[in-house]
Amino acid sequence: GAPTGTLTTTRNNSWVFGVGNDYDNPIARTVGANQTLVHQYLTPTGDTYWVQRQNSATPVTGTSVTINDTAPTTDRYNLSLCEILPVPGS
Secondary structure (H helix, E strand, O other), X not given: OOOEEEEEXXXXXXXXXXXXXXXXXOOOOEEXXXXXXXXXXXXXXXXXXXXXXXXXXXXXXXXXXXXXXXXXXXXXXXXXXEEEOOOOOX
């Protein structure tokens, strides 16, 4: 299937980013709803590297956030999610 990952936020107003690589083909990502493709690189050697994020910060601690692509669906991939915490006191 397509790349998908979910994490539960640990702070109010945090952001969730996804970083991935597709080591089968250099194919552009189609990100899921309410997400933005930050950057992708389609290499001449046949790989894809990309970064995507949710469109807005997650207002409440304990929210389950899913980062996903809807295409491609048949390539092998690695996808890691990261929660970016807000600056304390902001």
